[in-house]
Amino acid sequence: MKRLLIVVDFQNDFVDGTLGFPGAEKLDAPIAEKIKEYRESGDEIVFTQDSHAKGYLETQEGKYLPVEHCMDGTPGKEFFGQVGDLVAESDPVFEKHAFGSTRLIDFLWRRQHAAQEVDKLPFSSIELVGLVSNICVISNAVIAKTVCPEVPVFVDARCTASHDKELHEKCLDVMEGLQILITNR
Numbered sequence: 001m002k003r004l005l006i007v008v009d010f011q012n013d014f015v016d017g018t019l020g021f022p023g024a025e026k027l028d029a030p031i032a033e034k035i036k037e038y039r040e041s042g043d044e045i046v047f048t049q050d051s052h053a054k055g056y057l058e059t060q061e062g063k064y065l066p067v068e069h070c071m072d073g074t075p076g077k078e079f080f081g082q083v084g085d086l087v088a089e090s091d092p093v094f095e096k097h098a099f100g101s102t103r104l105i106d107f108l109w110r111r112q113h114a115a116q117e118v119d120k121l122p123f124s125s126i127e128l129v130g131l132v133s134n135i136c137v138i139s140n141a142v143i144a145k146t147v148c149p150e151v152p153v154f155v156d157a158r159c160t161a162s163h164d165k166e167l168h169e170k171c172l173d174v175m176e177g178l179q180i181l182i183t184n185r
Contacts, residue, residue, distance in 0.1 A: 006126065006140060015028070018076060108147040121148070127155070138171050142180075145178060153179075155183070157172060157185040
């Protein structure tokens with residue numbers, strides 16, 4: 001049975017673009033290695049790709065200002081670095097307009113339903129990596145755990161981050177409380 005790797009929103013605007021943050025670029029090599037590992041093992045890989053028109057950035061005064069990011073036709077929407085180079089034409093890319101991917105829900109639901117018909121699990125495990133831990137990674141991890149409740153769901157802490165380190169750690173705690181397994185913490 002194959003494993004599934006979900007690479008969440010590892011896009012230019014979240015690494016070094018309009019919503020980028022220091023340290024996000026350091027995730028490129030570990031995520032790229034994980035993609036290579038899954039590919040060499042014959043496992044499945046899917047990508048989510050954010051396509052918001054506007055997001056919000058918190059100011060020092062605690063106000064939220066709208067920030068355009070991941071706009072169609074801009075470099076900010078493209079996948080970052082080595083990870084971007086590893087996206088194969090055959091890899092499903094689920095464009096999304098919200099934190100969680102409805103197309104990922106459909107993909108997982110179809111796989112879960114087909115597996116239940118033959119009394120099996122759809123995957124031996126599901127692992128998530130990417131950005132941002134406390135927004136899109138947690139949203140999609142909860143989706144995976146909800147749609148495929150008997151499949152172990154993992155998040156590799158070496159391969160995700162947030163602009164807010166305290167919120168990142170709290171997010172990892174919350175995911176553990178939701179029976180999502182956190183590795184390399």
